[in-house]
Amino acid sequence: MDYIRQNRANNALRTVKIIPNYLMSPEGSVLIEFGNTKVICTATVEETVPSFLKGKEQGWITAEYGMLPRSTGVRMKREAASGKQGGRTVEIQRLIGRSLRAACDLTKLGERQIIIDCDVIQADGGTRCASITGGFVALSLAINKLLHDNQLTENPLLMQIAAVSVGVVGGVPLLDLDYIEDSGCDSDINVIMGNNGKIVEIQGTAEGAAFNTQELTQLLGLAEIGITQLFDLQQQVLTSVQAA
Numbered sequence: 001m002d003y004i005r006q007n008r009a010n011n012a013l014r015t016v017k018i019i020p021n022y023l024m025s026p027e028g029s030v031l032i033e034f035g036n037t038k039v040i041c042t043a044t045v046e047e048t049v050p051s052f053l054k055g056k057e058q059g060w061i062t063a064e065y066g067m068l069p070r071s072t073g074v075r076m077k078r079e080a081a082s083g084k085q086g087g088r089t090v091e092i093q094r095l096i097g098r099s100l101r102a103a104c105d106l107t108k109l110g111e112r113q114i115i116i117d118c119d120v121i122q123a124d125g126g127t128r129c130a131s132i133t134g135g136f137v138a139l140s141l142a143i144n145k146l147l148h149d150n151q152l153t154e155n156p157l158l159m160q161i162a163a164v165s166v167g168v169v170g171g172v173p174l175l176d177l178d179y180i181e182d183s184g185c186d187s188d189i190n191v192i193m194g195n196n197g198k199i200v201e202i203q204g205t206a207e208g209a210a211f212n213t214q215e216l217t218q219l220l221g222l223a224e225i226g227i228t229q230l231f232d233l234q235q236q237v238l239t240s241v242q243a244a
Helices: 086-103 127-148 178-185 213-243
Strands: 016-020 028-034 035-047 060-066 111-123 161-169 172-175 187-196 199-206
Touching: 016 127, 016 187, 016 213, 028 127, 035 127, 060 086, 060 127, 060 161, 086 111, 086 127, 086 161, 086 199, 111 127, 127 161, 127 213, 161 178, 161 213, 172 199, 199 213
Parallel strands: 060 111
Antiparallel strands: 016 028, 028 035, 035 111, 161 172, 161 187, 187 199
């Protein structure tokens, strides 16, 4: 029997909220919600770059990602307590960093680094996609502050970046999978796109059943529907901050 989604259409996002300037200390911060998934994203500006970039007259954007112990149904141990990050954490924060660097002309950033911290306070699927989407807004807020303070002469942002998950559950293509859908899916794909229509990265796995190119094309179409809506919401939030 085909899967029947409750409460929302198969091509609908969960309720997405982005609250800007959520914290008072960082140069940029948001609380982003994808349904019950909630992530605090902050952007910190440092007037230095990693050693491999010193003297090269360009900046850097990197990311760190973590889940609070009770962001899930059962308490997880803090990774700091074990003395190292898990492979999933490292993979996700590298994805966030790569995605946000794709949005920026690093030569226009000057010799400074912007660190995006993504802390998951409640997880219900799609945490990496929420982190990338919210991380872009936090990054934009930090860059706007640098421009306002005349620390930058040009805006280094090239495009907006957002991300969403798509997948097949019980034979049905779905947009923006929650945890229950994700844990029982046939296939799961995370799509990161720019608002120029180009794909930044695709992460796709056949969890329960392999998919063909026709199904992949259908899922990418679903992703584009959702990401276009996320671009609109990002822009609304950034415009509201500038108008305040």
